Amino acid sequence: SHLGRPKGKDPNLKMDNVAKKLEALLGKPVKKLDDCIGEHVKNELAKMNEGDVCLLENVRFYAEEEKNDPEFSKKLAELADLYVNDAFGTAHRAHSSTAGVAQYLPAVAGFLIEKEVAVMGKALTNPERPFVAILGGAKVSDKIGVIENLLGRVDALLIGGAMAFTFLLAKGYKTGKSLVEEDKVTLAKEIMEKASARGVKLYLPKDVVVADKTDDTAGVVKTVKAEEIPDELIGVDIGPETVKEFSAVIKGAKTVIWNGPMGIFETKKFSEGTKKIAEALAEVKGVTIVGGGDSASAVQKMGYANKITHISTGGGASLEFLEGRELPGIAVLQNK
Structure with a gap:
């Protein structure tokens, strides 16, 4: 997800508090990672078991996100088997995490967008x-x-x-x-x-x-x-x-x-x-x-x-x- 409008990596706009709220809503642990792409993220996700939840870092820490950069979209897509968008509030934006990633993965709507x-x-x-x-x-x-x-x-x-x-x-x-x-x-x-x-x-x-x-x-x-x-x-x-x-x-x-x-x-x-x-x-x-x-x-x-x-x-x-x-x-x- 994104949070705010950071100019680069902004410690005040990290997803840590979102992870805590998500834990409370789901009633289960949420592992928060410090990046949203790269080898470290891939390795952490490879350790996940069925039912585990991981939250990636703010995608807007990368300027490529709002540019809908194909390479950045590809790197996000490499992390998953399936893409579900349930953020209607950002569906009018053609960004990497809302549109670009769907070029490289099976992409479907969540219940809210439906x-x-x-x-x-x-x-x-x-x-x-x-x-x-x-x-x-x-x-x-x-x-x-x-x-x-x-x-x-x-x-x-x-x-x-x-x-x-x-x-x-x-x-x-x-x-x-x-x-x-x-x-x-x-x-x-x-x-x-x-x-x-x-x-x-x-x-x-x-x-x-x-x-x-x-x-x-x-x-x-x-x-x-x-x-x-x-x-x-x-x-x-x-x-x-x-x-x-x-x-x-x-x-x-x-x-x-x-x-x-x-x-x-x-x-x-x-x-x-x-x-x-x-x-x-x-x-x-x-x-x-x-x-x-x-x-x-x-x-x-x-x-x-x-x-x-x-x-x-x-x-x-x-x-x-x-x-x-x-x-x-x-x-x-x-x-x-």
């Missing part, structure tokens, strides 16, 4: 309807591919988070000091037109919570209509009317995908919108999928994780999957 691909794949290709997508987070630019792909599949698209302000600006509303991507306003208009042409209902906030600062030190915090954001204030969350409308759409759905928080949920004052959307999702009588990253943390933090069908373990990977892109770490596996 579940990720099966649940999200069905939602995209053959969803129970109505199919609703909720997108949030900071930037439209991060989600363009997802929006484009989902517009041809969903019945309704709900947009919250800071990315909603670029859409509100595209509608001619003033957005105060809210985070907007002015260079994406034309794109936001095109997305709204496409949604309309395809019969997809696109929902934007009707009201928003605004504040003078984006953290706990905010002195001014109030709710205003989406078209009445004061010049000097910043949009930080969706308002109660929006929560009511979004929640009704969500609860009427049979398949829901959520990626990205509705506001600055890390700050308690601005977490209500995200919390209420998580609550609505937990009440859906159908398939609910939360893309990794911030929305997954929000659902877990708010205690609704056990009421969601599937919480993806990949942030970037689930985004790319929702964009309809082929993930290199999955493309190389034999039981796709």
Whole structure:
């Protein structure tokens, strides 16, 4: 496995603590080796008996790992008879340990990757309807591919988070000091037109919570209509009317995908919108999928994780999957 983003061999990013955690989870000893390739590693692995577990050192201690270097991939492959990838969170990266090694060994998916691909794949290709997508987070630019792909599949698209302000600006509303991507306003208009042409209902906030600062030190915090954001204030969350409308759409759905928080949920004052959307999702009588990253943390933090069908373990990977892109770490596996 890899750990962190080391520049060369970093003693703070060795896999020792991972080995201890793995021992606790497996309930059996885990032998941690100080390298991931080479003769010493081969010799140690040759001593293993059936049922033994060895953990190799951080593969990113070698720059060749992220370059997907064929020689490095070969050296990793020499250590095994079979390659199982169960790290969906890294499946969007074409690195030696996620893609390269599969060129030299029989390569298959683990149970987690199987579940990720099966649940999200069905939602995209053959969803129970109505199919609703909720997108949030900071930037439209991060989600363009997802929006484009989902517009041809969903019945309704709900947009919250800071990315909603670029859409509100595209509608001619003033957005105060809210985070907007002015260079994406034309794109936001095109997305709204496409949604309309395809019969997809696109929902934007009707009201928003605004504040003078984006953290706990905010002195001014109030709710205003989406078209009445004061010049000097910043949009930080969706308002109660929006929560009511979004929640009704969500609860009427049979398949829901959520990626990205509705506001600055890390700050308690601005977490209500995200919390209420998580609550609505937990009440859906159908398939609910939360893309990794911030929305997954929000659902877990708010205690609704056990009421969601599937919480993806990949942030970037689930985004790319929702964009309809082929993930290199999955493309190389034999039981796709």
